[in-house]
Amino acid sequence: MKSVDTVAAFLLFMIDHKDIFVCPACSGALNISINRYIIECPGCNISFKCEDGIPLMFYPGEFNPNTDVTETVKAFYEETPFPNYEELDSKWRLIEKSEKGTFARLLDRQIPYGAVVLEVGCGTGQLSNFLGIKGGRTVIGTDICVNSLKLGAEFRAKNTLNDVAFFQMNLFRPIFRPESFHIVICNGVLHHTGDPFLGFKSILKLVKKGGFIIIGLYNTYGRIPTAIRRFIFKISGDRFKFLDSRLRDKSLEYRKRHTWFMDQYKHPHESTHTIDEVLDWFAQSGVEYTNSIPKAKAFESFSQEEKLFKLNDKGTFFDHLLVQCGIVFKKNSEGGFFTMIGRRMF
Numbered sequence: 150m151k152s153v154d155t156v157a158a159f160l161l162f163m164i165d166h167k168d169i170f171v172c173p174a175c176s177g178a179l180n181i182s183i184n185r186y187i188i189e190c191p192g193c194n195i196s197f198k199c200e201d202g203i204p205l206m207f208y209p210g211e212f213n214p215n216t217d218v219t220e221t222v223k224a225f226y227e228e229t230p231f232p233n234y235e236e237l238d239s240k241w242r243l244i245e246k247s248e249k250g251t252f253a254r255l256l257d258r259q260i261p262y263g264a265v266v267l268e269v270g271c272g273t274g275q276l277s278n279f280l281g282i283k284g285g286r287t288v289i290g291t292d293i294c295v296n297s298l299k300l301g302a303e304f305r306a307k308n309t310l311n312d313v314a315f316f317q318m319n320l321f322r323p324i325f326r327p328e329s330f331h332i333v334i335c336n337g338v339l340h341h342t343g344d345p346f347l348g349f350k351s352i353l354k355l356v357k358k359g360g361f362i363i364i365g366l367y368n369t370y371g372r373i374p375t376a377i378r379r380f381i382f383k384i385s386g387d388r389f390k391f392l393d394s395r396l397r398d399k400s401l402e403y404r405k406r407h408t409w410f411m412d413q414y415k416h417p418h419e420s421t422h423t424i425d426e427v428l429d430w431f432a433q434s435g436v437e438y439t440n441s442i443p444k445a446k447a448f449e450s451f452s453q454e455e456k457l458f459k460l461n462d463k464g465t466f467f468d469h470l471l472v473q474c475g476i477v478f479k480k481n482s483e484g485g486f487f488t489m490i491g492r493r494m495f
């Protein structure tokens with residue numbers, strides 16, 4: 150049986166940070182009842198319950214129902230929470246694993262203490278928990294999938310990460326006031342929505358002016374090897390799994406390999422994007438390009454000590470072509486992934 154404190158932790162967190170939370174339906178202020186474990190919007194008379202301590206603040210998006218894939222994607226992740234933890238994952242093991250990845254390590258070193266950080270589509274919350282481990286920053290992880298959030302919240306409670314909190318939220322219907330965050334991270338999420346640019350604009354509003362947005366997406370070129378493997382798996386009844394390096398890595402637990410297989414090869418919806426497309430999103434929305442993984446300029450390599458938030462040359466169309474072809478041949482490209490970082494100017 151969970152203690153009342155654990156169940157109410159995120160409601161108490163909301164009370165402590167009352168200024169940043171709003172109703173996802175009408176953007177009005179909220180009332181929080183600790184005794185009844187309920188969040189109410191006096192403006193539109195909607196109430197939001199909690200499940201295992203997670204405030205369930207999902208509100209459906211409002212774009213074209215023919216292209217809205219939110220419910221399908223939600224059902225997929227409820228079944229297969231991603232990226233999932235391994236049996237033995239502890240605070241120290243999470244630090245060790247996260248520090249092996251350049252991106253997480255650099256984020257942890259370069260996001261200043263005192264910063265308020267939002268991870269949108271945090272899945273099982275590894276990055277949010279990692280960024281909150283040392284304390285001193287406020288890190289909020291949100292996702293539509295309650296089963297994923299529960300795993301993140303369990304890890305958080307087990308390791309007493311008091312500066313981290315998890316909420317259910319549809320990124321098209323944010324539960325936060327505009328300009329509440331110094332940094333918004335959205336890794337591997339927008340390409341699983343029906344309208345990635347609309348999603349980008351929705352979460353950009355949450356970034357303070359002068360703050361940063363970090364977007365990770367499948368790359369149109371980089372994703373080609375995965376598409377070929379997906380086709381081979383499909384026509385062979387999922388044989389030849391050894392063609393994917395993660396699926397042949399026996400040092401990973403079976404559950405981790407299965408989660409990867411499902412996410413990469415059985416996903417109900419994904420789109421792919423290019424560096425030029427995201428630069429265009431940035432230009433249309435008042436965001437200045439600062440950096441990317443891989444770097445946008447051909448023949449420049451992303452250093453182990455890269456300054457993530459420092460202004461870099463955004464390269465030319467030809468640079469981007471070369472860089473993106475490079476993702477195809479990169480070892481451990483995370484399924485043809487690229488990450489773009491920009492600064493909100495206005």
Ligand SMILES: C[S@@+](CC[C@H](N)C(=O)[O-])C[C@H]1O[C@@H](n2cnc3c(N)ncnc32)[C@H](O)[C@@H]1O
Pocket residue numbers: 219222223226231232269270271272273291292293294297318319320321335336337338341342412
């Ligand atoms: C591939 S996982 C990425 C998880 C995590 N960011 C990571 O990098 O490991 C995609 C996540 O996006 C979430 N997601 C998809 N559509 C969403 C939406 N409309 N609002 C919020 N989260 C969403 C899914 O539930 C899922 O957890």
